[in-house]
Amino acid sequence: MTQVSCVLGLQSKVILASNIDSWSYLVRQLTNLREAPDMPSAGIRISGGHADVEYGITGRGPALMLVHGTGTRGDAWVQQVEALKGKFTVVTPDLSGSGGTADHGGPLTLSDLVAEVLAVADHAGLDTFHLAGHSLGAVVALRLAAEHPERVCSVVSHAGWAYTDERMTADFRYSLDLLRTDAESGTSLVPQMFPLATLGPRYWAATDKASHAKLIQQLSENAQPGTARQFEVGLTVDLRPLLGRIAAPALVFASAHDRVCGANQQHLLREGIPGASYAEIDTGHNALAEDPQGFAAVLGSFLTQHAGA
Helix, strand or coil, X not given: CCCCCCCECCHHHCCCCCCHHHHHHHHHHHHCCCCCCCCCEEEEEECCEEEEEEEEEEECCCEEEEECCCCCCHHHHHHHHHHHCCCCEEEEECCCCCCCCECCCCCCCHHHHHHHHHHHHHHCCCCXXXXXXXXXXXXXXXXXXXXXXXXXXXXEEECCCXXXXXXXXXXXXXXXXXXXXXXXXXXXXXXXXXXXXXCCHHHHHHCCHHHHHHHHHHHHHCCCCCHHHHHHHHCCCECCCCHHHCCCCEEEEEECCCCCCCHHHHHHHHHHCCCCEEEEECCCCCHHHHXXXXXXXXXXXXXXXXXXX
């Protein structure tokens, strides 16, 4: 196993909620406001019916697929796309339940989400590609890399997990309870919980009452309709029998203050994936939003090493 210590303390690049330009960017990152009106989509049959999987594509060079996590959408990667599109053709699918993807509206499986990413790759004409995922997207990426090694040039798991243990099960079930309460009572419990669960100490040191309230309002207004369906997929995860089949160069990328997918899960991934490298960033679970430049630096360094870009 190769262990690369990349604990990043990029204070000059941290998103500060008290600064209006940085605050506006953090809101955009967390609420994923898509600006492009017309996006391509890939049609596919998944377990419950048909899905039209919308995706963004931009840039030039080797192909890179970026897979978002629960309750977000493809353009959660906007800052990473900006940083990498000069060297990579970057593809950002919206998984079922998010963004512009339309499907049957019923239960989903992890296999469905893997199939959606592959369908997007096929639709975009990508025989092989580099692959990175955040949270549930990392689980999708690792499963795809294990089951389709001929398609994956390298794989990055940020804030992923090996299996849904008892603590994570309780966490996800509580989130589902809050989602149901919000739907039935018009409350905003999930948007209030989201920053508590996913943002780290630097956000809390920088924000104030008004800025935090604005974030919660934006999260409420831009909630993804299939978040509960994605949490249900999360409850089923067990990659442990598959990790040893990952043949591509792999990076286990952890957040130092991750309250969702903690150090024990990163250890399982590091031990289970042959030859995995390791990096860590000084954020909470949602490093894409909390330190997007630092995240892009780690991701870009690993990809450049393995793509020759």
